[in-house]
Amino acid sequence: MYDLIIIGSGPAGLSAAVYGKRAGLNLLVLEKNPMSGGQVLNTYEVDNYLGMPGINGFDMGVQFRQHADKLGVEFREAEVTAIEEQNGVKVVRTDTEELETKTVILATGAVHAHLGVPGEEELSGMGVSYCATCDGAFFKGRTVAVVGGGDVALEDAIYLARTCEKVYLIHRRDELRGAYALQEELKALPNVEILYSHVVEEIQGEDAVEKIQLRNLKNDQVSLLPVAGLFIAVGIRPCTELVKELTACDEGGYVLAGEDCATQMPGLYAAGDVRKKTIRQIVTAVSDGANAAMAASTYCRGY
DSSP states (O other): OEEEEEEOOSHHHHHHHHHHHHTTOOEEEEESSSSSOGGGGGOSOBOOSTTOTTBOHHHHHHHHHHHHHHTTOEEEEOOEEEEEEETTEEEEEESSOEEEEEEEEEOOOEEEOOOOOTTTTTTBTTTEESOHHHHGGGGTTSEEEEEOOSHHHHHHHHHHHTTOSEEEEEOSSSSOOSOHHHHHHHHTOTTEEEETTEEEEEEEOSSSOOEEEEEETTTOOEEEEEOSEEEEOSOEEEOOTTTTTTSOBOTTSOBOOOTTOBOSSTTEEEOGGGBOOSOOOHHHHHHHHHHHHHHHHHHHHTO
16 A cells, blocks of 8 residues: 555646655655646746746756656556545555555646637647647747737747747736736737737637637627637636545635645645645645645654
C-alpha cells in the first residue's frame, strides 16, 4: 500500500511529488498524458515565475519533471477512473489496475472552457483552437481572432501578433481583465485591434473557419468578421469529476479546501487549478503541491 498517490503531474502534482519524496513517503504519480507539465507545456513564455523570467513553458515543465525524476519519484501513465474509500483505505482505480493508498492528492488541473456557440465543435481543429502556441504557426501571415480578456487571452494575442497579419481581440466587457503589463504590451502592437463589448454568436465555414458572427452588446448590432482562425481563451473548467461525490465543491466545480489543501474527506487533498482560490498561477499551484504533500505526510504519521 502506498502512503500517497498523486493524480496528475502538472506543477501542483510535481511539486507534491518532490515534497512528498523528500518527506520519505512511499508515493506514486499517475498521469494520463504522455508528458508531465500540464497546461504550462503549451505556454509560449512564462515571465512571472520567480527567478525564471522569460522561460519557455515547455522547458519549465521538463525541468519540473526532471527534478522529480532526480529524486526517484515513481511515475505511471494511467487514467484514473474512480476513487473510493474502503475501511479507511483509499482505493484508486485506473483503466488497468486497482491501487491502495493512505492518502490522495488530486492535481488533475483544468481544461479550456468552450463558448458553446454554433460551429465551435464542428470546426474544432479546423480553425477553432484553444492553444495559440500549439496552432498559431498554421496561421502565419493570416487574420485571426482571440476571444477573452484575461491573461491567457492577452498572451495569446501577443504571441499571434508576431506572425499573423492581423489579430482581433474580442472581449465581452468594456475593459480587459488581464495584467496591466500585458495590456500595455498588447495595445502597443500595430496589428492588434481590440473589439470591446462584443461576443461571438456563431463560427462559420465549410471545411475551415471563414468568418465569425459578432454581436455588439452596446447597440445589439450584428456583424460578420472574416478570419482564418479563432482562438478561444475564456477561462478554464476544473477536472474534479473524480471527487464530486466524495467532497464539497463550489458551483463552478472547484474543490473546497483550505491552505493545507485538505478537503472534507480525511486523507484527500486538492492542489492547483482544481482548488477554489483567488489566484490560479503556476506559483500558486507549486505552493499547493508543497502544502498538500506536507499535510499528507502529517496524516500518514498519525495513520
